Amino acid sequence: QTVVTQEPSFSVSPGGTVTLTCGLSSGSVSTSYYPSWYQQTPGQAPRTLIYSTNTRSSGVPDRFSGSILGNKAALTITGAQADDESDYYCVLYMGSGVWVFGGGTKLTVL
Amino acid sequence: EVQLVQSGAEVKKPGESLKISCKGSGYSFTSYWIGWVRQMPGKGLEWMGIIYPGDSDTRYSPSFQGQVTISADKSISTAYLQWSSLKASDTAMYYCARRPPQVGSYWFDPWGQGTLVTVSS
Numbered sequence: 001q002t003v004v005t006q007e008p009s010f011s012v013s014p015g016g017t018v019t020l021t022c023g024l025s026s027g028s029v030s031t032s033y034y035p036s037w038y039q040q041t042p043g044q045a046p047r048t049l050i051y052s053t054n055t056r057s058s059g060v061p062d063r064f065s066g067s068i069l070g071n072k073a074a075l076t077i078t079g080a081q082a083d084d085e086s087d088y089y090c091v092l093y094m095g096s097g098v099w100v101f102g103g104g105t106k107l108t109v110l
Numbered sequence: 111e112v113q114l115v116q117s118g119a120e121v122k123k124p125g126e127s128l129k130i131s132c133k134g135s136g137y138s139f140t141s142y143w144i145g146w147v148r149q150m151p152g153k154g155l156e157w158m159g160i161i162y163p164g165d166s167d168t169r170y171s172p173s174f175q176g177q178v179t180i181s182a183d184k185s186i187s188t189a190y191l192q193w194s195s196l197k198a199s200d201t202a203m204y205y206c207a208r209r210p211p212q213v214g215s216y217w218f219d220p221w222g223q224g225t226l227v228t229v230s231s
Binding site for chain 2: 001034036038040045046047048051052057087089091093096097098099100101102103104
């Protein structure tokens with residue numbers, strides 16, 4: 001079964017830039033997987049950040065951006081703020097109406 | 111405003127059945143897919159399956175096929191996730207989320223607030 005990989009944890013300083021990635025256990029992520037990214041804070045439902053690789057969802061600040069870097073999808077946060085401290089999940093579309101989430105990255109801002 | 115409102119928290123015993131709901135409003139319910147996502151305590155998100163209320167076309171993750179049933183009643187703009195015999199391992203938060211119908215639109219937004227299911231003897 002396909003496994004979608006994410007860094008379990010990451011740390012960034014306030015004002016800094018961080019790039020979280022989303023890969024495949026076998027193969028490369030491309031735009032054909034339509035990667036999307038979601039932010040989740042404790043006790044809250046997920047919030048959509050990025051879809052179709054690099055399109056920001058309505059109301060999402062432009063310091064969040066999505067891309068393909070090498071063989072992975074990437075979420076970059078530029079000018080990290082304290083309230084960016086959250087869990088971040090990517091999900092890839094596998095075709096035939098099936099999606100797979102990554103395991104999530106816990107981002108610490110300190 | 112587009113909203114998905116889920117039913118309230120449930121506490122059940124192993125072996126019992128359960129059906130939780132997700133009611134859409136502010137848009138044409140039959141024109142968008144509704145997906146279901148599980149989050150076990152302290153764990154990540156897991157995609158379970160999806161339904162198109164317009165024609166009840168349903169797809170399941172291989173991990174959840176045969177374990178749950180997804181359905182919808184378009185007359186009341188509501189999607190459902192049900193179990194016939196709950197296990198303790200079904201204890202989790204369950205989210206519904208909307209997916210646009212267009213080819214190439216493979217994301218989920220908005221999300222429901224979640225339904226906490228606790229299965230304990």
